[in-house]
Amino acid sequence: MDAIYTRHDAGPGNFSNAKFDAGWKISFEADEAAPRFPDLRVASYPPRSLIVDEGDATSSVYEVVEGGVLLFKLLPDGRRQIIEVLGVGDVFGLSPNGVSDVGAETLTKARIAIYEKRRVDADPDLRDRIFTRLRAQMCALHDHALLLGRKSAQERVATFIMRLVPGRGGHACAGPIAGCDETRVDLAMTRQEIADYLGLTIETVSRAFSALRRAGTIAYERQDCVVIPSVCQLCRLTGSHAA
Amino acid sequence: MDAIYTRHDAGPGNFSNAKFDAGWKISFEADEAAPRFPDLRVASYPPRSLIVDEGDATSSVYEVVEGGVLLFKLLPDGRRQIIEVLGVGDVFGLSPNGVSDVGAETLTKARIAIYEKRRVDADPDLRDRIFTRLRAQMCALHDHALLLGRKSAQERVATFIMRLVPGRGGHACAGPIAGCDETRVDLAMTRQEIADYLGLTIETVSRAFSALRRAGTIAYERQDCVVIPSVCQLCRLTGSHAA
């Protein structure tokens, strides 16, 4: 439990895939420059720990203050789908009936602000912020439904990596910045987590990464850290790129 | 353009898949018993007509007053994913940046209430209603991500039909009502639309329907009207059913 809450400022530039335009790696880090609200309940969690389980009763809204969180659903036979990957500023626990429709698990070490429902009702600013963020997250879900329903394995993995590149790949993508188009991204997730997020098996994810590496589209710095020599080249493999 | 707005009352009993527990067929019909708000902009559309296109600038929020609406996304090569099927009371046009991230097309003849963003900001009741509905729709998106990422073709089609049965299949499902467990549902969508919704091809959808018919799990009344002799039996094929 942590008594200090560092506020996240959404900032300007909300695009249709705002969530990913913001970039994951960056958004896993707390914004220490922001104002503090010492009267708030903030819980700290180690990596890969359960925050809420599917079906749990919750009368609270959760906001990621620091770190990353995975929302997931399970089928009775054990199949898992990671629904959404949350970064700083993202919210969850908003199912309308007091029972969580998804499980939430930390991806990294994380701090989570917990707001009682009645506090949210009483605080218009907070409500606005949650509402706005929810709308952005809904757009991310729309994008992901398209990925899960209509993209090939190659396209899914390329899209996944592109989402880790801040400011690129969305409608607002400015294209390569004056010649140099190299970037390094931290995957932050295991292959199994990536597979569960992309609706694939671990083997298929691994094969897709290998194919990208063989083609020179990406290179490994470590297993969980990838260098992209040309972001534009990768973007053309996402299935979302025109022409 | 229609000057009469019939208000939709969400009513009690919001469950985790509240949207589908409400039932589609029922929710395509306007609630004429509700109070009227004659000062509202309501547009009428014929079936299968475009309301907003992906990428359109919108400064409005839309609410379905009568009929059904499909939200969809397209890839540049023409692949289509239907993201969500909306009934009465559902809302859309809430992307955070004034550009629609999805297209919206009527499924049936429909009436749509159009709220200017500033009207929503000014009316707390309206905003609450939109917010609440948005949360329910987000749960439906979560369910659908699980379907698209992890369910087989058979399970997807069984789940789709189950979603058309009011009050059944969700966490709040009461089971068969005293012996008789037969229901008739109106599909309302073409095979192509079902395929685009379930992330399958039209042929695979057709084959899944045929397999269900051959197994006696469903029967055709018309091509777009299905009799389910035992809802429980169908439910067991959804992949979501325990045991």
Add this chain to the structure above:
DNA sequence: CGAAGAATTGACCGCATTCAAATGCGGTGG
């Protein structure tokens, strides 16, 4: 250095897609 877990690779299989043909259905006009 060795052990345990994660990731990669290979071989094979099966489900969903693709391509193609046939059937069914609704509407129009003779």
Add this chain to the structure above:
DNA sequence: CCACCGCATTTGAATGCGGTCAATTCTTCG
């Protein structure tokens, strides 16, 4: 009423992508 047309749906056969099972390699950490 029936013949005919256009379109949606169904069915069939073959292909291929991604899944499954199994073995190997790579990483990390004690």
